[in-house]
Amino acid sequence: MTKIDLSNAYRDYIACLNARDWPGLGEFVDDDVHHNGHSIGLSGYREMLENDFLEIPDLCFSIRLLVSDHPYIASRLQFDCTPKGKFLGLDINGRKVSFAENVFYEFRENRIWQVWSVVDKAAIEAQL
Structure with missing residues (x-):
């Protein structure tokens, strides 16, 4: 899988989430995924x-930054929800809040196998 293929697969994964499919x-996700x-x-x-x-009924994943280095993806996701x-x-x-999530993925056999996620909780606290 090339960097472009990996990026496209990730974008398709985000579309899957937003469609609640x-x-x-x-x-997109390995049977043995780790979070x-x-x-x-x-x-x-x-x-x-x-x-x-x-x-969060109005949850929508919006990619703001995407870096691909096979087998890894690094992404900054933005949420207004x-x-x-x-x-x-x-x-x-x-209440409506805006925040980002920095998330890293490792792919195995073209599917997400490892996910490391950090949500910017301080950004939410500043809005309350």
Whole structure:
């Protein structure tokens, strides 16, 4: 997979998330995916994402920065959304917030196998 192929696969993965195409998630995510050092598998990863969309009905992943160096992707995602209640332990309760997530992925056999994610919680706190 070339850098361009990897970048395109990642963009397709983000489109899958934004479309909430949960049956299609396995096309992009390995059955043995790890998130922040924990093996959660595809079903756990899907459950995590579904829960995010339940807690944040207007959630939309927007790529602001994308760097590809096979087998890795580094991305800065931007969010402008309205969590229903608590988010990251903060009482958001329906207020609109903007924040970024810096996330790194390792691909194995053309699917996401490792994910390391850091959300800019300080940016949210500054808005409250």
